Amino acid sequence: MATTLRLARTNAEAHIYMDLHPCDCGEGNFARTSSVIEVDGDLASRYVGVCPGCGQQREFVFAIPEDVRLPPPGSVVFGYGGQSELLDAGEWMFVADRYARATPTKHTPGTDAARQARQQVATAAAAMGEVLAFVPPDADAVPFESLRTDRGRATFDAQPGRFYKDRLEVIRATYQQILTEMDAKTA
Numbered sequence: 128m129a130t131t132l133r134l135a136r137t138n139a140e141a142h143i144y145m146d147l148h149p150c151d152c153g154e155g156n157f158a159r160t161s162s163v164i165e166v167d168g169d170l171a172s173r174y175v176g177v178c179p180g181c182g183q184q185r186e187f188v189f190a191i192p193e194d195v196r197l198p199p200p201g202s203v204v205f206g207y208g209g210q211s212e213l214l215d216a217g218e219w220m221f222v223a224d225r226y227a228r229a230t231p232t233k234h235t236p237g238t239d240a241a242r243q244a245r246q247q248v249a250t251a252a253a254a255m256g257e258v259l260a261f262v263p264p265d266a267d268a269v270p271f272e273s274l275r276t277d278r279g280r281a282t283f284d285a286q287p288g289r290f291y292k293d294r295l296e297v298i299r300a301t302y303q304q305i306l307t308e309m310d311a312k313t314a
């Protein structure tokens with residue numbers, strides 16, 4: 128069976144993809160264990176677990192990069208340049224929106240709640256970076272043709288103006304500013 132696996136550049140990217148693809152029963156979460164396996168002579172990462180909704184075994188297999196890098200602790204990194212093979216720009220925007228709902232300023236610095244909120248804002252910032260990766264070098268916006276999924280196209284269609292490079296950069300900078308302010312309070 129020759130299957131072309133899609134590349135998960137980091138564990139974080141694989142988890143985000145799995146979160147966006149729920150079980151047939153509708154449950155999105157499942158406790159995953161991962162292992163490195165060989166597929167057609169190449170190394171791949173395999174995630175398995177049981178769906179808590181229906182008990183079905185869930186499995187995802189991704190290609191892994193030749194050069195596996197680990198992001199520095201406390202940072203969120205989905206890839207190291209280039210475009211995601213797992214999510215399109217609209218899906219990354221969907222992810223950024225979902226994680227940007229965290230309100231870190233509500234939490235007392237140094238608490239688990241504050242750390243979790245920080246992680247969510249860092250995820251939103253990294254996801255905006257992934258949207259930006261889909262803006263071609265000579266263009267000023269994400270091209271609609273680059274969207275591969277229904278969810279991505281729906282997110283784009285809802286507010287196409289958000290996919291302009293300058294707006295994407297402003298939003299990402301806003302998230303990064305929130306992180307800087309949080310870190311200043313905790314330091």
Ligand SMILES: [Zn+2]
Nearest residue numbers: 150152178181
């Ligand atoms: Zn299920």
